[in-house]
Amino acid sequence: MANNIKELLGQPNSEYPFGPDWYEITEVALGTTAIREPHHFEDVFSFTKATANGGLVLFDTGMGLANIKDILPMPPVRTLLTHSHWDHIGGAGLFKNISILDNEYETSRLRAGWRKDETVGYDEEAFLVKVPSSYDLNQFNIPGIESFETFKDGDAINIDGLHVVVIHTPGHTPGSVCFFLPQSGELITGDTLYPGPEYLHLAESSVNDYLQSLYRLRSELGNKITAILPGHNQPLAEPDLLNRHIAAFEGSLTPTEIVEGVDEFGPYEQRKFAGFSLMLPK
Numbered sequence: 001m002a003n004n005i006k007e008l009l010g011q012p013n014s015e016y017p018f019g020p021d022w023y024e025i026t027e028v029a030l031g032t033t034a035i036r037e038p039h040h041f042e043d044v045f046s047f048t049k050a051t052a053n054g055g056l057v058l059f060d061t062g063m064g065l066a067n068i069k070d071i072l073p074m075p076p077v078r079t080l081l082t083h084s085h086w087d088h089i090g091g092a093g094l095f096k097n098i099s100i101l102d103n104e105y106e107t108s109r110l111r112a113g114w115r116k117d118e119t120v121g122y123d124e125e126a127f128l129v130k131v132p133s134s135y136d137l138n139q140f141n142i143p144g145i146e147s148f149e150t151f152k153d154g155d156a157i158n159i160d161g162l163h164v165v166v167i168h169t170p171g172h173t174p175g176s177v178c179f180f181l182p183q184s185g186e187l188i189t190g191d192t193l194y195p196g197p198e199y200l201h202l203a204e205s206s207v208n209d210y211l212q213s214l215y216r217l218r219s220e221l222g223n224k225i226t227a228i229l230p231g232h233n234q235p236l237a238e239p240d241l242l243n244r245h246i247a248a249f250e251g252s253l254t255p256t257e258i259v260e261g262v263d264e265f266g267p268y269e270q271r272k273f274a275g276f277s278l279m280l281p282k
């Protein structure tokens with residue numbers, strides 16, 4: 001089993017299965033840091049951006065399997081969430097000034113948190129390292145949080161000189177957003193765009209909304225996007241990933257393979273393309 005491959009170091013806080021070496025931190029551009037969780041099959045990414053005044057903005061908070069606050073050089077002045085799935089709000093309870101889209105699905109999920117049995121990904125076989133035997137994974141849960149703020153589609157937020165534009169991109173979830181940073185052209189996409197399997201067969205997903213969101217990103221941002229900072233698999237993706245997703249839907253990109261199957265979320269048809277795939281409901 002993959003679980004025997006590697007054992008991570010320290011586990012300084014027994015609240016968490018893992019210590020700080022759960023994360024891998026890389027500076028992907030000046031003032032932009034990617035926080036990767038490489039020891040789990042989901043390969044989640046959160047990001048920080050430096051503000052003009054030397055502060056830090058955190059985008060998403062990871063899976064909650066270690067204390068993400070411990071690895072930040074300072075507490076973030078603000079934490080913005082792309083959506084409320086477990087693999088992005090795991091550390092949300094650690095921060096003040098946390099915000100999510102004003103959307104019923106996202107806010108109620110953030111309030112409720114996630115019990116282990118409501119999620120996928122916290123079973124032992126999902127890990128690429130050994131889970132310390134001293135930690136009982138069955139006890140794992142992501143606590144809900146009561147105190148947070150909301151933003152709206154189109155909000156242009158100025159955080160100590162860092163400009164962030166909120167673009168509501170429903171599809172993967174009803175209240176998913178992308179954050180566009182006009183000063184650098186970076187687009188933080190969460191699970192709306194990433195170089196991997198795009199999950200659109202979830203109960204809360206909508207394929208139609210998703211395609212409209214892609215069109216909207218193209219028409220509103222187009223060639224202003226210099227880099228995509230995605231929620232999974234790679235810290236940076238080419239802006240062309242957006243056009244290639246659209247081409248996959250329009251049929252001008254031909255799948256390399258189509259696979260049908262059933263997973264925890266239900267029956268799907270997976271259309272595979274070079275570098276990404278679409279998980280469509282069946």
Ligand SMILES: [Zn+2]
Pocket residue numbers: 085087088190191231232
């Ligand atoms: Zn995700």
